[in-house]
Amino acid sequence: MQSPRVAIVGYALEPYSGVSAGYAEELGYRVVRCAREQAGVSREQVSSVHNSTMDLFDGVTISNGILGPAAGGYGRDSTRVQNGGVFAVISACAAILSGASEVAVVSSADTVTTDLLSVSNFSSSVYFEQPLGLNFLTSYALFSSAWMDRCQFSEDVIAAAAENSFRSGAANEYAHVKDGLSRYDVLKSDLIAWPLRAHTVAMQHSYGAAAVILAAESAAEKFEVEPVFVSGFGMSTFADDLDDWLAMSAVRKSAAAAYAMAGVTSPAAAVAVEINAPFAPFEVAAYSALGLCSQGSEAELLRSAATGGNGMRINPSGGTLCTNAPNSGGLFRVVQAAMALQDAPSRGRKRAIVHDSDLSLGVAGSSHAVLVLEKG
Amino acid sequence: MARRVAVVGVGYSDYTSIRRETREKSEIARSAIRAALDDLELSLGELDAVVYSSVDGFEGWNRCERLLPCFGQHAGLPVYSVHTGGTGGASALKEAWHMIAAELYELVLVYAGSTFNAVVDMQQILNTAMDPIFEKPLGTGAITIGAWYASRYLEEYGWEEEELARMAAQSHAHAARNSHAHLRHGWTFDDVMKSRMVSWPLREYEICPASSGATCIVLASQARACNLTSTPVWIDAIGSSTDTFLSGYREYLEFDMLAALAAELYSQCAITDPLNDFDVAELFNPFANFELLEYEALGFCGKGEAPNLVREGVTAMGGKLPVNPSGGTLCTNSGIAASLTRFAEVAVQLMGKAGDHQVSGEPKRGIAHAWGGSNGQFHGLGILSRD
Numbered sequence: 001m002q003s004p005r006v007a008i009v010g011y012a013l014e015p016y017s018g019v020s021a022g023y024a025e026e027l028g029y030r031v032v033r034c035a036r037e038q039a040g041v042s043r044e045q046v047s048s049v050h051n052s053t054m055d056l057f058d059g060v061t062i063s064n065g066i067l068g069p070a071a072g073g074y075g076r077d078s079t080r081v082q083n084g085g086v087f088a089v090i091s092a093c094a095a096i097l098s099g100a101s102e103v104a105v106v107s108s109a110d111t112v113t114t115d116l117l118s119v120s121n122f123s124s125s126v127y128f129e130q131p132l133g134l135n136f137l138t139s140y141a142l143f144s145s146a147w148m149d150r151c152q153f154s155e156d157v158i159a160a161a162a163e164n165s166f167r168s169g170a171a172n173e174y175a176h177v178k179d180g181l182s183r184y185d186v187l188k189s190d191l192i193a194w195p196l197r198a199h200t201v202a203m204q205h206s207y208g209a210a211a212v213i214l215a216a217e218s219a220a221e222k223f224e225v226e227p228v229f230v231s232g233f234g235m236s237t238f239a240d241d242l243d244d245w246l247a248m249s250a251v252r253k254s255a256a257a258a259y260a261m262a263g264v265t266s267p268a269a270a271v272a273v274e275i276n277a278p279f280a281p282f283e284v285a286a287y288s289a290l291g292l293c294s295q296g297s298e299a300e301l302l303r304s305a306a307t308g309g310n311g312m313r314i315n316p317s318g319g320t321l322c323t324n325a326p327n328s329g330g331l332f333r334v335v336q337a338a339m340a341l342q343d344a345p346s347r348g349r350k351r352a353i354v355h356d357s358d359l360s361l362g363v364a365g366s367s368h369a370v371l372v373l374e375k376g
Numbered sequence: 377m378a379r380r381v382a383v384v385g386v387g388y389s390d391y392t393s394i395r396r397e398t399r400e401k402s403e404i405a406r407s408a409i410r411a412a413l414d415d416l417e418l419s420l421g422e423l424d425a426v427v428y429s430s431v432d433g434f435e436g437w438n439r440c441e442r443l444l445p446c447f448g449q450h451a452g453l454p455v456y457s458v459h460t461g462g463t464g465g466a467s468a469l470k471e472a473w474h475m476i477a478a479e480l481y482e483l484v485l486v487y488a489g490s491t492f493n494a495v496v497d498m499q500q501i502l503n504t505a506m507d508p509i510f511e512k513p514l515g516t517g518a519i520t521i522g523a524w525y526a527s528r529y530l531e532e533y534g535w536e537e538e539e540l541a542r543m544a545a546q547s548h549a550h551a552a553r554n555s556h557a558h559l560r561h562g563w564t565f566d567d568v569m570k571s572r573m574v575s576w577p578l579r580e581y582e583i584c585p586a587s588s589g590a591t592c593i594v595l596a597s598q599a600r601a602c603n604l605t606s607t608p609v610w611i612d613a614i615g616s617s618t619d620t621f622l623s624g625y626r627e628y629l630e631f632d633m634l635a636a637l638a639a640e641l642y643s644q645c646a647i648t649d650p651l652n653d654f655d656v657a658e659l660f661n662p663f664a665n666f667e668l669l670e671y672e673a674l675g676f677c678g679k680g681e682a683p684n685l686v687r688e689g690v691t692a693m694g695g696k697l698p699v700n701p702s703g704g705t706l707c708t709n710s711g712i713a714a715s716l717t718r719f720a721e722v723a724v725q726l727m728g729k730a731g732d733h734q735v736s737g738e739p740k741r742g743i744a745h746a747w748g749g750s751n752g753q754f755h756g757l758g759i760l761s762r763d
């Protein structure tokens with residue numbers, strides 16, 4: 001028996017850039033309104049609002065107080081999830097599948113300038129790590145050096161993954177970084193925290209907003225679009241433990257749960273895979289953890305994806321290297337995967353996979369989620 | 377129709393003042409979680425997920441649940457972080473309820489953190505929840521919000537300050553019997569009236585303390601619940617409401633959003649006469665006057681009539697509908713934990729496990745409420761019952 005599905009009936013993005021284009025409530029309102037109009041959903045038809053933000057990226061406490069009403073939450077049930085946009089989508093799916101909500105808005109925005117290094121330092125252990133100055137950059141570097149050493153990965157593969165993202169980002173009107181950097185540009189960029197270079201880690205803060213409208217499968221036919229369905233999802237959390245990090249256990253568990261729910265037996269048959277990888281080594285490590293290839297064949301997978309040889313695109317949005325939005329990045333990737341799915345010629349491929357996490361705070365203790373989308 | 381979801385276990389850490397707190401955050405969490413799981417003979421690894429709630433600005437540490445090694449991360453449990461301010465515990469419980477009702481999980485731990493014990497200036501953090509252009513510069517903090525509602529209520533209905541003291545004394549009398557309460561002095565009406573004025577018309581003993589402690593609840597699907605306990609408490613309905621962010625639109629006389637939310641939940645549970653249909657209530661009362669507003673919003677009495685319920689002992693222990701037999705938030709407020717505690721307290725009352733503050737008879741149905749956000753932007757509400 002097929003598991004019940006939830007339909008994505010509308011979505012919208014505010015294009016991402018390095019300059020905030022307005023207040024959270026302005027961007028949040030615009031993007032939700034646009035998504036609702038695309039779906040033909042009135043505000044009265046919305047049962048619940050699910051926001052994805054973190055206070056420290058918004059500069060205020062209880063920041064969903066701002067975004068919730070702007071998303072149409074006035075007089076409605078609302079909540080806020082901090083792990084990332086895919087987790088907020090899962091929150092909406094759970095509300096819909098439980099029967100508590102029929103139509104749910106999921107929205108998020110990045111509008112406030114913050115010091116990302118300080119926020120991630122403030123998110124590390126109070127007693128031992130904060131005084132050492134651990135932040136997202138140093139934690140990514142620690143992970144990368146240990147992982148590259150353990151798996152014997154060369155910088156060339158890492159640079160190829162970055163090149164793939166930059167090439168896709170250059171062609172994406174919604175992406176922030178559109179430089180289209182080559183692997184040679186990447187390898188020539190400054191070493192900023194060994195083994196990470198300036199172009200293998202996302203240091204920029206991308207500002208923009210994203211919204212998705214979800215509905216019960218039974219209600220989806222009322223709306224004006226051909227929906228994309230959420231057919232599976234899974235979540236897991238890393239322990240603060242080096243072996244756990246390097247085994248990518250939380251990514252594996254999330255993927256296994258999502259694939260089991262969606263009946264996915266061959267993840268590599270997806271049209272598109274969006275991976276939240278704010279540093280390129282993590283993206284390469286995620287390939288086998290997500291079941292896209294066996295460990296050791298990542299370079300081959302990248303070559304195929306770059307040439308379109310195997311029909312699957314990795315990070316068609318340009319990935320987190322091009323659009324690094326800590327609040328709304330997960331939702332941005334969900335929208336991009338839905339767009340890729342709707343735009344792709346079918347050729348028997350009908351699924352897209354989205355990975356998300358709160359890695360923007362640093363590697364340790366991060367939570368991961370995997371979402372499977374599919375065409376009608 | 378969604379499957380039934382039950383509270384099967386409740387755990388508390390010890391509660392104390394933030395100034396006397398000597399425990400580290402994971403010690404507090406472990407003691408609450410152990411209390412809940414040991415009672416059910418469960419280990420963390422047997423759970424499917426943890427839903428965590430806190431307010432990061434109070435914690436002195438952003439998203440501290442990512443690194444506190446007590447939420448089953450080593451077993452790969454998803455630790456799901458929900459944060460809606462003061463209603464966080466209710467929102468986390470609602471999230472877990474959705475997950476189980478949707479048949480995604482069977483057993484979920486909901487944890488609400490002790491949020492005040494690391495903050496240097498709580499009111500400054502709270503002030504940032506206000507609109508940054510117009511409202512934040514006014515210096516609004518929690519107590520001023522309570523006082524606005526109190527002064528408007530007295531003015532509108534012609535009641536005197538004594539009614540607030542009477543309400544507070546009832547909560548303090550209840551808390552004196554609750555071993556998990558922070559303030560157990562049993563302050564009387566005279567004690568409350570003699571306490572210092574803080575923000576007119578609210579006196580010190582009509583305002584909650586800053587407590588330290590945590591609460592957790594274990595939720596289970598019907599099938600698991602019946603295997604784990606002989607006293608499952610069902611969550612028959614749970615929801616939240618959202619008001620405007622800018623609070624200038626509000627009248628500060630009543631909780632109209634709570635009234636609308638209650639109407640919705642009452643219709644789901646066929647509640648027509650709340651004062652008689654419920655056997656126990658736990659309502660979020662960081663200020664004594666809030667409990668009065670909540671009686672009215674929840675339909676226990678008409679508008680402006682709530683002090684009569686207190687005068688007549690209707691909501692006291694032994695009354696027709698005991699409200700806040702735990703002493704409520706007025707006597708124990710450790711931030712986010714206080715919102716989950718309201719639901720936990722109704723559950724232990726319905727299980728018959730409240731000890732010295734157990735209400736009489738065999739309570740079958742109760743209601744729990746939480747409040748929070750910018751000037752009370754959010755309410756959370758749940759109806760719980762026993763077979």
